[in-house]
Amino acid sequence: MRVKNFRTQYEEKSEERMKKKAYRIAWAMDPFVESATVNRRVFHFIKAFSLGLRVKIFPVYAPVDNRVAGNSSGLLIQWYERALKNAEKILKREVKKFKFKDLDKATVLENRKMSTDGAVKAIVDFSMAKDVDFILCSTHGRKGISRWLMGSFAESILLTSPVPVIIVGPHFKSISKVKKILFPTDFSDESKEAFEQFVAISADKNAEIVLFNQVNDRWDSMPVGYGGALASPASFPAPEKIRAELFEEARSQAAEWVELATSMGVECTALVKLGSNLVEDAVLKAQKSTKSQMIAMASQHE
Numbered sequence: 001m002r003v004k005n006f007r008t009q010y011e012e013k014s015e016e017r018m019k020k021k022a023y024r025i026a027w028a029m030d031p032f033v034e035s036a037t038v039n040r041r042v043f044h045f046i047k048a049f050s051l052g053l054r055v056k057i058f059p060v061y062a063p064v065d066n067r068v069a070g071n072s073s074g075l076l077i078q079w080y081e082r083a084l085k086n087a088e089k090i091l092k093r094e095v096k097k098f099k100f101k102d103l104d105k106a107t108v109l110e111n112r113k114m115s116t117d118g119a120v121k122a123i124v125d126f127s128m129a130k131d132v133d134f135i136l137c138s139t140h141g142r143k144g145i146s147r148w149l150m151g152s153f154a155e156s157i158l159l160t161s162p163v164p165v166i167i168v169g170p171h172f173k174s175i176s177k178v179k180k181i182l183f184p185t186d187f188s189d190e191s192k193e194a195f196e197q198f199v200a201i202s203a204d205k206n207a208e209i210v211l212f213n214q215v216n217d218r219w220d221s222m223p224v225g226y227g228g229a230l231a232s233p234a235s236f237p238a239p240e241k242i243r244a245e246l247f248e249e250a251r252s253q254a255a256e257w258v259e260l261a262t263s264m265g266v267e268c269t270a271l272v273k274l275g276s277n278l279v280e281d282a283v284l285k286a287q288k289s290t291k292s293q294m295i296a297m298a299s300q301h302e
Helices: 002-019 037-049 074-095 116-129 144-150 153-160 189-205 239-263 279-290
Strands: 022-028 054-061 134-138 165-168 180-184 208-216 268-275
Touching: 022 037, 022 116, 037 054, 037 134, 037 165, 054 074, 054 116, 116 134, 116 153, 134 153, 153 165, 180 189, 180 279, 189 208, 189 239, 208 239, 208 279, 239 268, 268 279
Parallel strands: 022 054, 022 134, 134 165, 180 208, 208 268
Antiparallel strands: none
16 A cells, blocks of 8 residues: 555656656665776766756665675674675765765665665665655676676666666766657556656656557467467468557557657657567667667566
8 A cells, every 4th residue: 555655646746846847866876886887877877867857866775785685693783784884984985976966965774684675675665755756776787696696676676666767777878868768668558657657757858759569470479369379370360460450559559659748748759560579679679770868668566
């Protein structure tokens, strides 16, 4: 119930702030990153994103180390308390490197379990208490053992947070302004809700939205009722006809969404393609072909 209530409050307050072009962002920082370029990359994104807007930044950090997660020995507790104090000093020093017009004090949150889930909960609770519009974090692109040790904070918070999340990837390049935003969608109700909210933000930024949908053209991936392992191909129309029907249905839905965005004063175009690429590959190809500086999409909460 807390999430539902928060969503209602969030939407009401967010709409009010949008009218004033004012936003509150919790920046989930990592003061111990291997390279200072990670935080610098996020800083450049904030500068580009906030152009023409009034933005208040809340720097925050919650420690994570899955090597000791759940260990409650006295020695580790003492080590954790010293690490927490050290993190506060480093975070404050790191924040001073970045010049923002409205920057709140840096905050280090407790996460005695040192787990990724614990850090995510601490950041989300902090963000809800501060009534922020977005949580902003970076991803290191870790793989293998390093990913297991540190966990995927960005992925976890994206899937569980009731507050919208912005993730700055490891390949982000500095830009002066966000001019074009790719919005991949499956045309679900959740995606449409996110789209409507994001259209309002795009209007504030005078940014163009490119709506993207891939219609899967593989027979074994067709929706139930059209074919695949659960149906006999002899009982249904030929795959070519099914693909054409699905493609036209997607184009029709996209046209409705484009009309909605246009009615709200936002330039919007649709890119609907037939293909069998993995979703992530299709999205990245679409981002590259449209030269979009940002990707916005809905996630399914766990």
